[in-house]
Amino acid sequence: MAGIKDIAKSAGVSISTVSYALNGSSKVTEETRKxxxxxxxELNYIPNAAARNLKKRETRIIGAFLTDYSGSFYGQLLQGMREALTKNGYELIVCTGKQSxxxxxxxxxxxxxxxxxNFDNSELISYAERGHKIVVLDRELDxxxxxxVLLDNKTGAALAIGRLIEAALKKIYAVTGPxxxxxxxxxxxxxxxxMTQHKDxxxxxxxxxxxKESGxxxxxxxxxxxxxxxxxxxFNDEMAIGMYDYLSKTEYEIGKDINIIGFDNIExxxxxxxxxxxxxxxxxxxGALASDALLATISGVEAAQKKQVIQVSLFEGDSVK
Structure with a gap:
């Protein structure tokens, strides 16, 4: 594979002149550049992206690290990330597993x-100490x-439990996540x-x-x-849907015998x-807010808020009477 040295030799110029020409520098004339x-x-030269990125200290790529890809939760989240990044000239790659x-x-x-x-807090802090820019959606790190950029989980849970209490139910279950x-x-x-306030x-x-299996x-x-x-x-809609699947094979009626509230409002x-x-x-x-917050940090915007909260609301269906 041809390199800069090969181009310099063939063109009869110095390596630095080739570098200037390939990077669009004004230090070479238009005639020399052409x-x-x-x-x-002619030599089928392919730029060494890794070397170029190392020199510039940028790749224009953002990584989204997920525990896994399963379920229907992630599609819109990633779409929001990608659209916000694309608008600003960045690409998105999605990663999972320790090796990534x-x-x-x-x-x-x-x-x-x-x-x-799978990311330990200490690992993320160590990267941040070395200057890496990070947005977390699943923890609080200063x-x-x-x-x-966090969900308002406290308000969401309060709305769910409040709706079940409003239904005058005397027995309430919470199906948790990992x-x-x-x-x-x-x-x-x-x-x-x-629930400590409702001993009855x-x-x-x-x-x-x-x-779904959990549900x-x-x-x-x-x-x-x-x-x-x-x-x-x-604590999420997928478990609620698993509960629906199981109850459909029984005599119990959703919204009457068993009143169910989920979390996420997936499609x-x-x-x-x-x-x-x-x-x-x-x-x-x-996802879009997470991308915007990260790009603000990368660009050194001092006014970037270090903690942002995504608001939630209760969508009233028919699974609670």
Whole structure:
């Protein structure tokens, strides 16, 4: 493969002159530039992107790090990220797994958006200390190079539990997410705080994993020895949909025997019957805001807010009466 030295030799100029010409520098004449570009084309020269990026200390690429890609949650979130980045001349790559963590220290990307439980806080702080720009969606970290763009989990959980209490239900279940999930932890903290104020209501927690299987298992547990009606707050819509699937094969009626509230308002929840009551917010806006916040940090905008919160609301369906 031809390199800069080969072009310089063929064109009869110095290596530095070739470099100036290839990078559009005004230090060479237009005539010399055209001559060098013609030689480069003739030799099928391909620029070494890695070397160029190392010199410029930028790649114009942002990494979105996710715990996994499963489920229908991520599509709009990533779309929001991509659209905001594309508008500003950046590309997005989506990463998962421990091996991808090296993209930051090896400067393969200009910054990172983190929604990945596999990143330890200490690891992220160490990268930030070395000057890497980071946005976190799933934790609270205080550092000048880290911006937090978080869901208002406390308000969302309060709206869900408040709606179940309003329905005059005397037994309420919370189906949680993974124990290492920031969003699940914050929702659970809010639920526990609220339920301590309602000692007359029987409250039970069922561990889940933010997937349909968890919802099915929770529904099985709830209907074993059933003494309803009951209310269930699933910490995401996928578990609520799993609960729907299981209950469809039983005699129990959603919205009457078992009242269900989800969280996320994913697109598929609009098509289940009865329509799911859920906590809604714009995942696309969340992704766009995360991208904008990261680009602000990269550009050194001092006014960039270091903590931003995505507002949520209660979408009233028919799964709670």
């Amino acid at each position: 001559k060098i570009l013609a030689v480069a084309k 963590h090296r993209f930051l220290p090896e400067r393969m990307i200009d910054g990172a958006i983190i929604l990945d439980a 550092h000048p190079n880290i911006t937090q 124990s290492d999930s920031y969003d699940s932890i914050k929702r659970l903290e809010s639920v526990r705080s609220l 209501i029987q409250y039970t927690e069922i561990p889940g994993h933010f997937n 099915e298992q929770a529904a099985k547990q709830i209907t074993t020895g059933f003494n309803g009606p009951v209310g269930v707050f699933c 598929v929840s609009a098509y289940i019957v009865p329509r799911l009551t859920t906590i809604a917010y714009s995942k696309k806006s969340w």
